[in-house]
Amino acid sequence: MKKLFLFLAFAGLSLSTASAQKKIPHVYRTCNEVYNRRTEIVLPQVNGYNCYKADFHIHTTYSDGRLNPGGRVLEAWSDGLDIIAITDHYEGYRNVKKFFKVTARFNPDGQPTKYLSAFDSNSLKMDFNAIHDEAVAQRDKSGFDMLIIKGCEMARNAKTHGHFNCLFLKDLNTLYNKDLSVAFDNVHAQGGLVIHNHPAYMRGTTDKSEFHEQVYSAGKIDGVEVANGYSFYPPIVRRCIEEKLFMVGCTDEHGETARKYGMLGTYRTMTFVLAKEMTEKAIKDALLKRRTISYSAGELIGEEELLADYLNAAVECRLTKVDNEAGKRTFQLTNTTSIPYRLRRGKLIYELDPFRSVTITLGKNKESGKYIDPEFSVTNMWHVDFKHPLVTLEIDK
Ligand SMILES: [Zn+2]
Numbered sequence: 001m002k003k004l005f006l007f008l009a010f011a012g013l014s015l016s017t018a019s020a021q022k023k024i025p026h027v028y029r030t031c032n033e034v035y036n037r038r039t040e041i042v043l044p045q046v047n048g049y050n051c052y053k054a055d056f057h058i059h060t061t062y063s064d065g066r067l068n069p070g071g072r073v074l075e076a077w078s079d080g081l082d083i084i085a086i087t088d089h090y091e092g093y094r095n096v097k098k099f100f101k102v103t104a105r106f107n108p109d110g111q112p113t114k115y116l117s118a119f120d121s122n123s124l125k126m127d128f129n130a131i132h133d134e135a136v137a138q139r140d141k142s143g144f145d146m147l148i149i150k151g152c153e154m155a156r157n158a159k160t161h162g163h164f165n166c167l168f169l170k171d172l173n174t175l176y177n178k179d180l181s182v183a184f185d186n187v188h189a190q191g192g193l194v195i196h197n198h199p200a201y202m203r204g205t206t207d208k209s210e211f212h213e214q215v216y217s218a219g220k221i222d223g224v225e226v227a228n229g230y231s232f233y234p235p236i237v238r239r240c241i242e243e244k245l246f247m248v249g250c251t252d253e254h255g256e257t258a259r260k261y262g263m264l265g266t267y268r269t270m271t272f273v274l275a276k277e278m279t280e281k282a283i284k285d286a287l288l289k290r291r292t293i294s295y296s297a298g299e300l301i302g303e304e305e306l307l308a309d310y311l312n313a314a315v316e317c318r319l320t321k322v323d324n325e326a327g328k329r330t331f332q333l334t335n336t337t338s339i340p341y342r343l344r345r346g347k348l349i350y351e352l353d354p355f356r357s358v359t360i361t362l363g364k365n366k367e368s369g370k371y372i373d374p375e376f377s378v379t380n381m382w383h384v385d386f387k388h389p390l391v392t393l394e395i396d397k
């Protein structure tokens with residue numbers, strides 16, 4: 001007992017000596033990680049093209065968004081995007097208006113300062129291109145490999161006209177015209193493209209208005225949002241196929257994608273653009289040739305053939321066993337991408353999660369006596385008329 005007491009006393013003494021010797025830091029970093037982490041979204045190469053991840057519709061504090069252009073770049077990069085376009089409202093820069101209202105009392109003449117609205121030639125001058133420049137400056141400072149396309153969103157009466165994204169612009173300051181269809185001509189004169197946004201917004205229908213009939217038939221619309229945030233507009237797929245317009249899926253983000261998508265465990269709404277390289281020219285060409293697939297909350301929307309090619313590139317189908325006696329073949333399906341696919345055969349559903357495999361056994365067709373092909377209805381893919389594509393997987397490709 002006495003020995004034990006002596007030992008404890010000695011141990012206590014040496015502990016207090018050690019702590020006296022150890023210098024206590026004034027600052028201790030609880031995490032030495034760099035915080036530029038990023039979500040990597042792995043997609044396949046389809047028909048020799050890369051699948052670039054793009055969001056062509058984003059707002060900042062320059063209109064009615066909650067993040068500034070630099071913040072949008074950091075957010076998009078963290079979300080795993082390759083391409084973005086900042087598309088603030090062109091005719092109403094609400095927060096800028098607010099800013100000048102607040103500063104009005106400092107004006108020497110006591111008059112409230114007017115912000116620049118494209119309607120008003122007497123207003124304070126503002127360079128509309130500055131929004132894009134801010135985004136580019138952040139990208140370059142951060143060293144991100146990201147393409148930023150110069151754009152804006154034009155709008156008139158939501159019920160009769162609606163909202164339109166203008167992309168691949170050169171100079172935002174010279175686009176405005178009171179007549180929206182003339183403004184579209186100005187966009188095209190700069191080599192830009194016009195996208196009809198959220199086609200059911202405030203209208204409850206995707207049917208065209210009189211104005212839409214005019215501008216569509218005059219060839220002034222190049223693409224349509226088939227998905228905006230969590231809204232998917234099924235009738236738009238047929239319109240795009242028939243009128244040779246490209247389909248895009250966009251966030252139209254005003255708040256923060258981490259709250260809207262990240263918290264639900266889904267990627268943000270986006271467009272997969274199939275292009276050889278990530279240049280403005282190649283991306284614009286891919287849009288005009290309609291090589292796009294839209295993604296919204298795990299659902300993929302596009303033309304049937306492209307969806308089938310995409311799935312075949314994303315999923316490996318290996319024949320692992322042939323039992324001729326039992327008349328059965330076994331396949332291993334491996335999802336090589338970050339996107340889950342839901343495959344259905346009759347009543348059976350195969351959830352093909354990212355980077356996982358499923359093994360399936362298929363028999364013979366009773367009538368023909370031939371082996372059944374690995375053919376599936378892909379229920380998280382949508383093509384024309386709200387239908388799922390039927391895709392036959394290539395075996396051992
Ligand atoms: Zn809009």
Ligand SMILES: [Zn+2]
Binds near residue numbers: 057059153252
């Ligand atoms: Zn918008």
